[in-house]
Amino acid sequence: MSHIVPVALAGRSYEVVIGPGLLGQAGARIAPFLKRGRTAVVADETVAALHAGTLIASLAAAGIEAQLITIPPGEASKSFEGLADLSDRLLALELDRGDMIVALGGGVVGDLAGFAAAIYKRGIDFIQIPTTLLAQVDSSVGGKTAIDTPRGKNLVGAFHQPRLVLADLDVLNTLPDREMACGMAEVIKYGLLGDAGFFSWLEAHAAAALAREPAALAVAVRRSVEMKAEIVIEDEREAGRRALLNLGHTFGHALEAENGYGDQLKHGEAVAAGCALAFRFAAAQGLCPPADADRAEALLAAAGLPTRLDQVPGHPFDAAALAAHMAQDKKAEGGAITLVLPTALGDTRVVRAVDPGALAAFLVAEGARK
Numbered sequence: 001m002s003h004i005v006p007v008a009l010a011g012r013s014y015e016v017v018i019g020p021g022l023l024g025q026a027g028a029r030i031a032p033f034l035k036r037g038r039t040a041v042v043a044d045e046t047v048a049a050l051h052a053g054t055l056i057a058s059l060a061a062a063g064i065e066a067q068l069i070t071i072p073p074g075e076a077s078k079s080f081e082g083l084a085d086l087s088d089r090l091l092a093l094e095l096d097r098g099d100m101i102v103a104l105g106g107g108v109v110g111d112l113a114g115f116a117a118a119i120y121k122r123g124i125d126f127i128q129i130p131t132t133l134l135a136q137v138d139s140s141v142g143g144k145t146a147i148d149t150p151r152g153k154n155l156v157g158a159f160h161q162p163r164l165v166l167a168d169l170d171v172l173n174t175l176p177d178r179e180m181a182c183g184m185a186e187v188i189k190y191g192l193l194g195d196a197g198f199f200s201w202l203e204a205h206a207a208a209a210l211a212r213e214p215a216a217l218a219v220a221v222r223r224s225v226e227m228k229a230e231i232v233i234e235d236e237r238e239a240g241r242r243a244l245l246n247l248g249h250t251f252g253h254a255l256e257a258e259n260g261y262g263d264q265l266k267h268g269e270a271v272a273a274g275c276a277l278a279f280r281f282a283a284a285q286g287l288c289p290p291a292d293a294d295r296a297e298a299l300l301a302a303a304g305l306p307t308r309l310d311q312v313p314g315h316p317f318d319a320a321a322l323a324a325h326m327a328q329d330k331k332a333e334g335g336a337i338t339l340v341l342p343t344a345l346g347d348t349r350v351v352r353a354v355d356p357g358a359l360a361a362f363l364v365a366e367g368a369r370k
Contacts, residue, residue, distance in 0.1 A: 273307060337354045
């Protein structure tokens with residue numbers, strides 16, 4: 001049984017299909033979008049070994065010729081070098097604008113393949129088939145595509161909406177537990193930023209979703225995608241409300257940068273720590289009740305995620321270095337730090353020109369070096 005969440009954008013609307021068994025149905029679902037039955041499937045080597053065979057067989061059964069392009073797994077592939085290599089391999093296939101790229105994988109593949117699609121011959125359609133919980137509930141929906149640079153994460157990219165998203169819940173059965181926890185960080189984030197009722201539901205059912213109990217997992221993914229879609233429809237280009245989706249990300253991206261975007265700190269783990277830090281900073285500034293910060297931290301910790309700086313690889317961090325990364329965040333204006341901060345569970349706001357002295361003092365109190 002699948003569930004469809006529409007993303008209604010003028011001239012660029014698409015559906016997010018959520019349910020089991022979608023990989024085997026992909027050919028029939030993708031065929032109507034193709035003009036001449038050709039596509040390139042981009043996957044990392046790990047995902048390709050697990051799932052590319054099923055996808056390509058489904059495409060072939062629908063009369064679609066698919067060429068598989070594999071990339072190395074990991075955040076390092078989201079680079080100028082990785083983009084150049086992928087673009088060259090796509091050009092070698094002589095795809096034209098009537099063809100399509102299929103991104104099969106997690107957030108790295110979706111971001112890289114989506115950005116390549118945005119710039120290939122000035123734009124080619126693509127489809128997202130996310131294979132991680134994090135990608136299913138967050139990065140595959142909304143059209144953000146990007147690569148990383150030495151100066152920061154996702155600083156070079158484009159808004160390029162997919163034509164279709166297929167979130168097959170069955171593929172999550174092959175996902176390592178650590179990756180499931182990373183995805184749960186983003187699921188919890190949705191409750192924290194805009195739905196207190198969903199947060200309360202997660203306090204009771206997150207463990208079941210993490211254990212891949214089908215009913216709980218379906219609710220967690222569906223509600224997360226619904227919230228993401230609602231916000232994207234209202235604010236596609238992050239001029240206003242969409243910025244709230246970055247709850248925890250400014251802190252988290254700084255921690256990732258200090259770790260060199262390596263595998264020792266996953267994006268979801270950084271987001272979890274960032275959300276806990278955002279809640280505690282808001283509480284310290286009198287914006288948020290301390291009890292709400294405690295509940296946020298407790299649920300993240302129960303999911304096996306880091307919530308304190310001393311639980312993050314690279315500790316102890318330098319407070320000035322973290323603040324410098326935060327000042328380079330995409331939301332920063334004129335070098336002044338902008339943060340998404342909670343006022344309560346399920347209620348957040350964008351706070352501009354955050355007091356650097358208060359932030360530095362908070363980071364030191366959290367265990368960073370002066």
